[in-house]
Amino acid sequence: MFSRAYRSFVTVPPLTWVVVFLVVPYFLMFCYSFWSVSQSQIIVHIWNLDNYRELLRVPVYWQTLLRSMWIAARVTLFSLMLGYPLAYFLSFYAGARKDLYYQLVIIPLWVSYLVRAYAWKTILGSEGVLNTLLQYLHLTKHPLEFLLYSPFAVVLTLTHIYTPFTFLPIYAALEHIPRNLVEASQDLGASPQQTFWRVIFPLSIPGVLTGATFAFVLSLGDFLAPALLGGPSGIMISNIVVSLFGAAYNWPLGAAISLCMLVLVVSLLFVSERLEKKWSFS
Amino acid sequence: MEFLVSTTMRKDSRPTWLFAHVVAVFFFLYLPIVVLIVYSFNGSGVGGFPPRDLTLAWYRTLFADSAIWESVANSLVVAAAAVAIALGLGIPAALALDRAHFPGKAVFRRLVLLPLILPGIITGLSLLMLFARAQINLSLLTIVIGHGTALISVATTEVFAGLQKLDRAQEEASLDLGANYWQTFWRVTLPNLKLPIIGAALLIFTLSMDEIAVSFFLIGRDNTLPLEIWGRLRRGITPEINAISTIIFSFSLVVIVLWYRLRARAEGSPEIAAELIETPVQGD
Amino acid sequence: MLSVRNIAKTFGKNVVLRDISLEVAEGEFLTILGESGSGKTTLLRIIAGFESATSGELRMGGERLDRLPPYKRRVNTVFQHYALFPHLTVEENVAYGLRVARPPENDIDSRVEQALARVKMTAHAKAKPSRISGGQQQRVALARALVKQPKMLLLDEPLSALDANLRRQMQGELKSLQREVGISFVFVTHDQEEAMVMSDRIALLRMGELEQVAAPREIYNRPATAYTAQFIGHTNLLHGEVRSGILRCNSLSWKTNMSDGSALLSVRPENIRLHRATLKSSSDDAVVFRGKVKQKAFHGATELVQIESADGLTLSVRTASQVELQDELEWEFQTCDAVPVRESPERL
Numbered sequence: 001m002f003s004r005a006y007r008s009f010v011t012v013p014p015l016t017w018v019v020v021f022l023v024v025p026y027f028l029m030f031c032y033s034f035w036s037v038s039q040s041q042i043i044v045h046i047w048n049l050d051n052y053r054e055l056l057r058v059p060v061y062w063q064t065l066l067r068s069m070w071i072a073a074r075v076t077l078f079s080l081m082l083g084y085p086l087a088y089f090l091s092f093y094a095g096a097r098k099d100l101y102y103q104l105v106i107i108p109l110w111v112s113y114l115v116r117a118y119a120w121k122t123i124l125g126s127e128g129v130l131n132t133l134l135q136y137l138h139l140t141k142h143p144l145e146f147l148l149y150s151p152f153a154v155v156l157t158l159t160h161i162y163t164p165f166t167f168l169p170i171y172a173a174l175e176h177i178p179r180n181l182v183e184a185s186q187d188l189g190a191s192p193q194q195t196f197w198r199v200i201f202p203l204s205i206p207g208v209l210t211g212a213t214f215a216f217v218l219s220l221g222d223f224l225a226p227a228l229l230g231g232p233s234g235i236m237i238s239n240i241v242v243s244l245f246g247a248a249y250n251w252p253l254g255a256a257i258s259l260c261m262l263v264l265v266v267s268l269l270f271v272s273e274r275l276e277k278k279w280s281f282s
Numbered sequence: 283m284e285f286l287v288s289t290t291m292r293k294d295s296r297p298t299w300l301f302a303h304v305v306a307v308f309f310f311l312y313l314p315i316v317v318l319i320v321y322s323f324n325g326s327g328v329g330g331f332p333p334r335d336l337t338l339a340w341y342r343t344l345f346a347d348s349a350i351w352e353s354v355a356n357s358l359v360v361a362a363a364a365v366a367i368a369l370g371l372g373i374p375a376a377l378a379l380d381r382a383h384f385p386g387k388a389v390f391r392r393l394v395l396l397p398l399i400l401p402g403i404i405t406g407l408s409l410l411m412l413f414a415r416a417q418i419n420l421s422l423l424t425i426v427i428g429h430g431t432a433l434i435s436v437a438t439t440e441v442f443a444g445l446q447k448l449d450r451a452q453e454e455a456s457l458d459l460g461a462n463y464w465q466t467f468w469r470v471t472l473p474n475l476k477l478p479i480i481g482a483a484l485l486i487f488t489l490s491m492d493e494i495a496v497s498f499f500l501i502g503r504d505n506t507l508p509l510e511i512w513g514r515l516r517r518g519i520t521p522e523i524n525a526i527s528t529i530i531f532s533f534s535l536v537v538i539v540l541w542y543r544l545r546a547r548a549e550g551s552p553e554i555a556a557e558l559i560e561t562p563v564q565g566d
Numbered sequence: 567m568l569s570v571r572n573i574a575k576t577f578g579k580n581v582v583l584r585d586i587s588l589e590v591a592e593g594e595f596l597t598i599l600g601e602s603g604s605g606k607t608t609l610l611r612i613i614a615g616f617e618s619a620t621s622g623e624l625r626m627g628g629e630r631l632d633r634l635p636p637y638k639r640r641v642n643t644v645f646q647h648y649a650l651f652p653h654l655t656v657e658e659n660v661a662y663g664l665r666v667a668r669p670p671e672n673d674i675d676s677r678v679e680q681a682l683a684r685v686k687m688t689a690h691a692k693a694k695p696s697r698i699s700g701g702q703q704q705r706v707a708l709a710r711a712l713v714k715q716p717k718m719l720l721l722d723e724p725l726s727a728l729d730a731n732l733r734r735q736m737q738g739e740l741k742s743l744q745r746e747v748g749i750s751f752v753f754v755t756h757d758q759e760e761a762m763v764m765s766d767r768i769a770l771l772r773m774g775e776l777e778q779v780a781a782p783r784e785i786y787n788r789p790a791t792a793y794t795a796q797f798i799g800h801t802n803l804l805h806g807e808v809r810s811g812i813l814r815c816n817s818l819s820w821k822t823n824m825s826d827g828s829a830l831l832s833v834r835p836e837n838i839r840l841h842r843a844t845l846k847s848s849s850d851d852a853v854v855f856r857g858k859v860k861q862k863a864f865h866g867a868t869e870l871v872q873i874e875s876a877d878g879l880t881l882s883v884r885t886a887s888q889v890e891l892q893d894e895l896e897w898e899f900q901t902c903d904a905v906p907v908r909e910s911p912e913r914l
Binding site for chain 1: 614615616635636637638641642643645646647649650651652653662663666667668694696710711714
Binding site: 006007009010011013014015017018021022023024025026028029032082083085086088089093101103104105106107108110111112113114115116118119120122123129160163164213214217218220221222223224228238241242245251254255258261262265269 | 300308311314370374390400401402409412464495530531
């Protein structure tokens with residue numbers, strides 16, 4: 001339905017921007033990962049695989065990566081466990097108040113991530129709200145140390161951040177399920193539990209996959225929560241990258257790790273997309 | 283009519299454990315926010331329970347703090363610019379994806395949407411490398427570019443969804459009546475996209491105001507608000523941060539409520555019209 | 567079989583059903599007929615269990631049906647848009663009701679096979695619903711409901727999404743299926759022709775109340791109200807006055823047993839014929855009058871003709887004879903074909 005002029009008008013500007021500010025930077029990152037840095041902090045443009053060898057050789061890198069993936073996995077699991085029943089309730093039981101509940105879930109997203117992480121810090125610290133509350137109620141005598149500066153704090157905070165993000169696609173998927181399918185299932189004799197597991201859940205799987213992917217990928221790459229709340233035991237892979245671009249000045253190594261992360265994330269997205277297609281029936 | 287809503291699962295039949303779960307989740311989601319607001323008024327600072335001395339001292343300190351307000355100004359400028367860029371590129375992108383056919387469309391789609399799902403650090407770092415090679419100094423401009431790049435995907439997604447809901451027959455009627463493609467676009471298509479565009483603008487503005495992961499790497503001398511806050515957090519916790527957060531939160535809340543009112547009012551007519559068209563098919 | 571007693575339903579301020587009472591006999595094909603908004607779908611959903619009545623009760627075989635949730639009722643539904651599970655194959659869809667039963671039924675596979683064979687869908691057993699046509703989906707929905715051997719089958723406008731020819735074919739198939747299976751079918755539709763073709767009895771619903779419940783022939787020939795007469799088939803409504811045994815309607819008059827007062831009569835277009843000059847003219851049994859042909863509509867075997875008499879009375883006539891526009895002809899109808907009907911009360 002379109003003239004040439006129209007078509008170029010809508011495709012050329014975004015395409016140009018995307019090429020200049022996405023494709024070229026990724027390509028640069030790719031290049032950097034094969035260079036190295038000299039003693040005097042100059043980037044040396046000799047192509048080699050040193051960075052990658054370093055990553056494989058030195059345990060701290062892949063250990064941190066594994067720890068990051070483990071943290072991300074837990075965040076994903078907990079966010080789903082919190083978000084799914086929430087979405088299910090809103091979609092099937094909330095009736096006229098549905099919109100109101102939905103807005104209530106969305107509102108926390110409007111408070112900055114940084115600020116919410118900071119708030120958790122004030123809650124979990126040894127002088128923080130939770131500890132003083134527990135002591136006030138005489139439930140504990142000494143502050144609980146593990147609450148802050150630990151992987152626990154990171155998982156807790158990230159779960160808090162990403163639960164609305166798992167909620168959204170699951171809710172959308174549940175809303176999409178025609179209600180007459182639920183009625184048909186009941187009509188044929190299935191109890192509400194049977195209806196849920198045989199009809200509702202299978203049809204909501206694409207939403208679950210989207211939410212899970214989102215939570216996992218973004219948790220994996222997060223550096224703020226670990227920096228604020230993780231302590232030495234809660235360092236994640238992105239923190240290492242940040243220091244490599246900062247004080248530890250080794251851009252090529254940082255680029256190599258980033259590239260690995262990029263590849264990992266893109267592969268995950270690819271797998272997730274495939275699975276979603278397999279599970280969508282419309 | 284009620285055909286569209288499941289009445290098989292009614293309020294009186296909802297499982298208690300499910301409702302309890304929902305309440306618990308809401309408690310979890312709102313706990314930090316409530317703590318934040320409450321302790322912004324707490325005389326003895328951020329820790330400790332129960333909160334004592336009700337005071338506005340922190341707000342007073344906040345208002346005297348010029349560095350924070352400078353960063354707020356910077357953030358506003360950056361956010362406005364980011365909205366302009368993201369919409370300016372996102373609307374055409376959405377149109378292209380919805381209607382045009384061209385080679386590499388699938389790749390284009392993925393590229394545009396990629397920053398949405400990618401951790402900000404990757405977008406930020408890759409742009410940093412670009413600016414370093416091109417020897418562009420880091421400044422608010424580089425942050426604007428970063429935000430724009432990251433947020434085009436938001437604009438595209440929202441506008442695309444709006445386009446899908448659009449009734450093609452309206453555009454065809456316009457063409458039939460003698461308007462050309464440009465006129466149809468300005469007089470028919472764009473007005474129908476008003477809501478998704480405003481929604482996208484609000485969302486992009488908010489995300490830009492909060493953005494830290496990408497900004498972290500692209501910051502020059504001038505801070506945006508989140509970076510200013512981050513800097514102070516490194517130095518130690520002060521309840522001033524609670525105060526500024528409470529202010530911003532209240533502001534956002536007002537904006538959301540207004541936005542929902544606006545949308546409800548605007549969607550009043552077209553939504554009802556759409557339902558009217560659908561229901562005769564269902565019977566009663 | 568099913569006893570509907572004083573069922574009423576209100577949604578908020580909206581009264582959708584008022585005091586509906588009805589008996590569905592065993593093995594009968596009953597159609598609930600009505601326009602959009604008449605409450606017919608609501609009534610069906612109450613029987614199925616997806617809505618609860620505001621008052622009244624349902625009984626099946628003497629037991630209270632309305633106290634049971636849908637999955638405990640021995641009633642199954644064929645939904646308007648079939649509601650086939652998109653993630654299951656045709657076979658799995660049909661087996662669903664047997665699998666969720668507690669305890670799970672025996673011979674699931676053979677029963678599914680039989681059910682599919684009965685609706686002629688065996689070849690598509692392993693297909694997913696998105697791959698088969700609307701008509702085929704409908705058969706699967708039927709098989710799925712019938713395989714559970716319910717006491718009664720509810721059908722919510724199952725044919726409305728099909729095109730005209732397929733619809734006619736399915737009407738015949740559904741009718742013979744019902745005979746074969748032998749259980750009661752409660753069928754909801756807004757199409758009066760469909761209702762007449764398929765039903766043993768029709769329950770005409772208007773604005774939440776039953777206008778008339780009778781066999782098709784009875785409803786057609788002896789409509790109880792003006793609404794019934796007009797909704798089912800075409801009719802002419804004549805307003806007249808009865809005085810001392812004579813009914814006057816414009817310039818027409820004839821002898822009648824009706825009591826004095828105003829009267830409303832329904833005369834079907836096919837009962838008005840061209841007057842053949844015979845030995846009798848204007849006897850007590852027939853009313854003869856002149857009418858000019860104002861409009862014609864060709865309907866294949868017959869024409870539907872609008873005639874206008876000298877005093878302005880306009881009538882529709884269905885005739886197989888050829889007439890031309892502006893022809894001034896003599897027409898007649900038998901007085902017994904002028905059926906008195908009640909005025910339907912205005913309902914808010």
